[in-house]
Amino acid sequence: DIQMTQSPSSVSASVGDRVTITCRASQGISSWLAWYQQKPGKAPKLLIYAASSLQSGVPSRFSGSGSGTDFTLTISSLQPEDFATYYCQQANSFPRTFGGGTKVEIK
Amino acid sequence: EVQLVESGGGLVKPGGSLRLSCAASGFTFSSYSMNWVRQAPGKGLEWVSSISSSSSYIYYADSVKGRFTISRDNAKNSLYLQMNSLRAEDTAVYYCARVGTGRSLDYWGQGTLVTVSS
Numbered sequence: 001d002i003q004m005t006q007s008p009s010s011v012s013a014s015v016g017d018r019v020t021i022t023c024r025a026s027q028g029i030s031s032w033l034a035w036y037q038q039k040p041g042k043a044p045k046l047l048i049y050a051a052s053s054l055q056s057g058v059p060s061r062f063s064g065s066g067s068g069t070d071f072t073l074t075i076s077s078l079q080p081e082d083f084a085t086y087y088c089q090q091a092n093s094f095p096r097t098f099g100g101g102t103k104v105e106i107k
Numbered sequence: 108e109v110q111l112v113e114s115g116g117g118l119v120k121p122g123g124s125l126r127l128s129c130a131a132s133g134f135t136f137s138s139y140s141m142n143w144v145r146q147a148p149g150k151g152l153e154w155v156s157s158i159s160s161s162s163s164y165i166y167y168a169d170s171v172k173g174r175f176t177i178s179r180d181n182a183k184n185s186l187y188l189q190m191n192s193l194r195a196e197d198t199a200v201y202y203c204a205r206v207g208t209g210r211s212l213d214y215w216g217q218g219t220l221v222t223v224s225s
Contacts, residue, residue, distance in 0.1 A: 034212065036152075043218055045215070049207070049209035050211070053209065089211075091209065095154055095166065098151060098153065098154065101152075
């Protein structure tokens with residue numbers, strides 16, 4: 001199985017800050033990576049697919065990069081509504097696996 | 108508008124069974140693969156199972172293999188998860204999700220809570 005390791009597990013940031021979250025796969029997954037945002041009590045929401053493609057309706061301050069084993073989600077200017085938990089997921093092979101999550105908290 | 112609505116969750120004793128349903132609308136259900144994903148209280152997301160559009164390809168997480176069965180009825184626009192031999196560690200919110208571009212999960216239901224406890 002492919003293990004997905006996210007870092008950091010949590011980050012404290014202020015509105016307007018640039019935030020970067022990293023996801024590392026235990027083996028190469030090409031660009032088969034997605035990023036999701038989840039707020040408490042809500043279902044996850046797709047932000048990025050195929051490592052760097054922005055899902056329709058998602059603000060352009062979100063961006064994704066990487067291929068192979070190392071991936072990054074960047075929020076260019078953190079907004080109040082962005083405080084949430086973020087997950088990466090590999091879609092290269094079964095079983096699909098998620099990263100452990102990164103909680104973005106208010107500083 | 109794409110909608111996925113799960114139902115069938117509840118309280119069940121260890122060793123018991125439960126069948127979850129996911130009603131889909133707003134898209135051509137028969138054209139999409141579907142997944143189940145779960146989230147234990149206070150924990151992260153765990154992929155559970157996947158079924159292709161025509162049910163030809165089915166996959167399970169090792170943690171549920173042999174106990175859970177995924178199925179679909181394209182005529183009824185519905186996805187199912189039959190859960191047998193339930194354990195306390197199966198306690199979670201269960202989400203159904205559509206597989207979209209790049210094999211991502213582009214639409215999710217609101218989730219249904221399954222609690223396994225005596």
